[in-house]
Amino acid sequence: MPHSCDHRAPSFRRRERRVPVSVAMMTPQVITPQQMQQILQHQVLSPQQLQLLLQQQQALMLQQQQLQEFYKKQQEQLHLQLIQQQHGSKQQSKEVSVQQLAFQQQLLQVQQLQQQHLLSLQRQGLLSIQPNQTLPLHSLTQGMIPAELQQLWKEVTNSHVKEENSVPNNGHRGLDLSSPSPVPLKNHNQHGSTNGQYVSHSLKREGSTLDDHSPHSHPLYGHGVCKWPGCEAVFEDFQSFLKHLNNEHALDDRSTAQCRVQMQVVQQLELQLAKDKERLQAMMTHLHVKSTEPKPAPQPLNLVSNITLSKTAPEASPPLSLPQTPTTPTAPLTPLSQTHSVITPTSLHSVGPMRRRYSDKYNMPISPDIVQNKEFYMNAEVRPPFTYASLIRQAILESPEKQLTLNEIYNWFTRMFAYFRRNAATWKGAVRTNLSLHKCFVRVEDDFGSFWTVDDEEFKRGRHIQRGRPRKHAAGESCDELLVQSPALVKNIHTTLGYGPALSAAFQASMAENNIPLYTTASIGSPTLNSLASAIREEMNGAMDHGNSNGSDSSPGRSPLPAMHHINVKEEPLDPEEHEGPLSLVTTANHSPDFDHNRDYEDDHVHEDML
DNA sequence: CTAGACCTAAACACCT
DNA sequence: TAGGTGTTTAGGTCTA
Numbered sequence: 001m002p003h004s005c006d007h008r009a010p011s012f013r014r015r016e017r018r019v020p021v022s023v024a025m026m027t028p029q030v031i032t033p034q035q036m037q038q039i040l041q042h043q044v045l046s047p048q049q050l051q052l053l054l055q056q057q058q059a060l061m062l063q064q065q066q067l068q069e070f071y072k073k074q075q076e077q078l079h080l081q082l083i084q085q086q087h088g089s090k091q092q093s094k095e096v097s098v099q100q101l102a103f104q105q106q107l108l109q110v111q112q113l114q115q116q117h118l119l120s121l122q123r124q125g126l127l128s129i130q131p132n133q134t135l136p137l138h139s140l141t142q143g144m145i146p147a148e149l150q151q152l153w154k155e156v157t158n159s160h161v162k163e164e165n166s167v168p169n170n171g172h173r174g175l176d177l178s179s180p181s182p183v184p185l186k187n188h189n190q191h192g193s194t195n196g197q198y199v200s201h202s203l204k205r206e207g208s209t210l211d212d213h214s215p216h217s218h219p220l221y222g223h224g225v226c227k228w229p230g231c232e233a234v235f236e237d238f239q240s241f242l243k244h245l246n247n248e249h250a251l252d253d254r255s256t257a258q259c260r261v262q263m264q265v266v267q268q269l270e271l272q273l274a275k276d277k278e279r280l281q282a283m284m285t286h287l288h289v290k291s292t293e294p295k296p297a298p299q300p301l302n303l304v305s306n307i308t309l310s311k312t313a314p315e316a317s318p319p320l321s322l323p324q325t326p327t328t329p330t331a332p333l334t335p336l337s338q339t340h341s342v343i344t345p346t347s348l349h350s351v352g353p354m355r356r357r358y359s360d361k362y363n364m365p366i367s368p369d370i371v372q373n374k375e376f377y378m379n380a381e382v383r384p385p386f387t388y389a390s391l392i393r394q395a396i397l398e399s400p401e402k403q404l405t406l407n408e409i410y411n412w413f414t415r416m417f418a419y420f421r422r423n424a425a426t427w428k429g430a431v432r433t434n435l436s437l438h439k440c441f442v443r444v445e446d447d448f449g450s451f452w453t454v455d456d457e458e459f460k461r462g463r464h465i466q467r468g469r470p471r472k473h474a475a476g477e478s479c480d481e482l483l484v485q486s487p488a489l490v491k492n493i494h495t496t497l498g499y500g501p502a503l504s505a506a507f508q509a510s511m512a513e514n515n516i517p518l519y520t521t522a523s524i525g526s527p528t529l530n531s532l533a534s535a536i537r538e539e540m541n542g543a544m545d546h547g548n549s550n551g552s553d554s555s556p557g558r559s560p561l562p563a564m565h566h567i568n569v570k571e572e573p574l575d576p577e578e579h580e581g582p583l584s585l586v587t588t589a590n591h592s593p594d595f596d597h598n599r600d601y602e603d604d605h606v607h608e609d610m611l
Numbered sequence: 612c613t614a615g616a617c618c619t620a621a622a623c624a625c626c627t
Numbered sequence: 628t629a630g631g632t633g634t635t636t637a638g639g640t641c642t643a
Contacts, residue, residue, distance in 0.1 A: 436634050
């Protein structure tokens with residue numbers, strides 16, 4: 001199948017290659033220090049560029065550390081504030097929760113950018129780390145850094161080690177890092193490169209051992225594959241790899257060009273990171289100001305017992321405590337698996353199938369999560385951990401009239417999830433398949449086209465259209481024959497039913513979901529969390545959905561008034577079971593003629609934002 | 612190990 | 628005719 005996307009190998013993705021956090025050791029290097037000097041002098045790779053690269057790497061790490069530090073503090077402050085405000089102003093508390101969420105998202109976004117950066121470096125073989133690892137600073141120095149680069153690095157990071165600056169630096173100074181390196185670096189530069197070899201672990205953190213070095217590890221070698229950009233040659237043993245490295249990736253125009261390309265990649269990432277960093281800074285500043293405002297006297301509160309109490313009385317008004325434990329200060333507000341609820345760089349299932357989705361087996365509402373992480377999903381190409389069915393349902397329920405055309409559903413996907421701005425053919429096909437396959441999606445057809453609604457009761461039942469029945473239109477068979485075989489597949493119902501009495505169970509269920517969304521049978525486990533999520537969702541809907549309130553995928557001009565149209569609904573197969581549930585025929589056809597497919601401008605807008 | 616849920620691809624029909 | 632929409636099936640992965 002000529003399908004180039006990465007959807008085909010989920011297991012492979014999940015079993016992500018684990019590159020050991022080892023460093024390259026004693027790798028024969030074709031570039032001698034003299035050659036390196038030459039390179040620098042001839043500006044093949046200008047020292048400024050290399051320096052910049054190093055600078056960027058270090059800045060990233062510093063930034064991450066600072067962020068984490070600050071985030072920790074901020075969390076504590078916010079947590080305290082929440083507790084204090086809990087018995088004071090509900091509204092305020094919710095507000096803080098929302099701010100906290102937004103802040104979390106921003107932080108996570110920055111972290112993701114950092115991860116991208118590092119992943120990119122790793123992909124290019126310039127870095128040998130686990131992509132989802134919290135990086136110690138010294139791991140950034142594990143790449144192939146010849147002596148000259150090490151010197152530059154030293155200048156950047158080790159300003160306090162003055163006595164070691166004996167190697168000429170070619171005048172490439174002028175680094176202006178606001179923060180000194182938090183990690184003292186052991187300097188091994190003097191013998192870092194001998195006989196065309198180098199010791200890439202020379203900048204390891206002081207006190208670290210060599211235990212994490214495996215004798216045959218190399219940042220450009222992993223799992224028997226050369227990781228030089230665009231190479232991927234396979235080698236059975238390390239020695240042949242080294243040979244290959246020296247022969248194929250020696251210092252030449254191509255290698256330097258590839259290096260330059262990588263630098264550009266890094267710079268682009270840096271630019272993006274800078275933007276988000278700015279936003280984050282503004283948010284942090286804002287929150288910090290708030291946190292210093294006078295607040296009511298602290299009111300110690302046992303959150304755990306609060307949650308426990310709430311569990312016994314789920315119907316009680318939702319307490320606004322954050323269901324956080326000291327060990328998980330960033331615990332998500334979603335009631336589901338803690339490992340997935342908060343998006344962290346380590347929990348990013350950035351690509352892959354929607355396995356372990358929310359809201360499928362237990363029919364959990366996914367709206368809180370979507371809302372919480374809206375910004376994130378909109379900007380990060382991360383596959384949302386929801387099934388297509390859940391997403392489609394969400395799209396439909398978000399629309400004012402709880403109905404969307406297929407194209408509007410598409411648009412919702414692309415607008416809400418950066419992930420769905422790629423591989424359109426794949427996921428659109430999946431959307432159509434799901435619409436057809438799930439009983440909960442009801443197609444309604446009027447004179448002006450068709451649109452989809454959702455029968456929430458059916459959604460909670462989670463049933464699919466029965467499989468294995470004869471195909472509606474098998475090749476070589478006439479439609480008439482097939483209709484005889486499967487008479488209940490599609491049936492046109494021409495009706496002129498009125499508006500009020502025909503309000504379907506599907507719509508009612510949909511509306512009910514909006515009002516009492518979180519106390520479904522599925523929320524038995526943590527009603528408090530659900531309550532909180534509900535509150536958060538309310539808040540977030542108000543605070544963040546402005547841009548989307550009129551951006552619903554339903555047609556702007558669609559009339560809410562009833563219409564007398566021909567209705568064409570998907571009818572359930574003849575199944576005794578079917579009659580136990582609410583009627584799932586949707587007969588309201590309040591679908592105005594001017595629905596259009598002109599909402600793509602929104603997608604374009606999003607695309608601009610993405611870049 | 613198995614059943615079921617889910618995802619992806621593809622074939623096909625119908626419609627505009 | 629091409630493209631969009633809708634239906635159905637096959638086969639794969641993954642989890643309970």
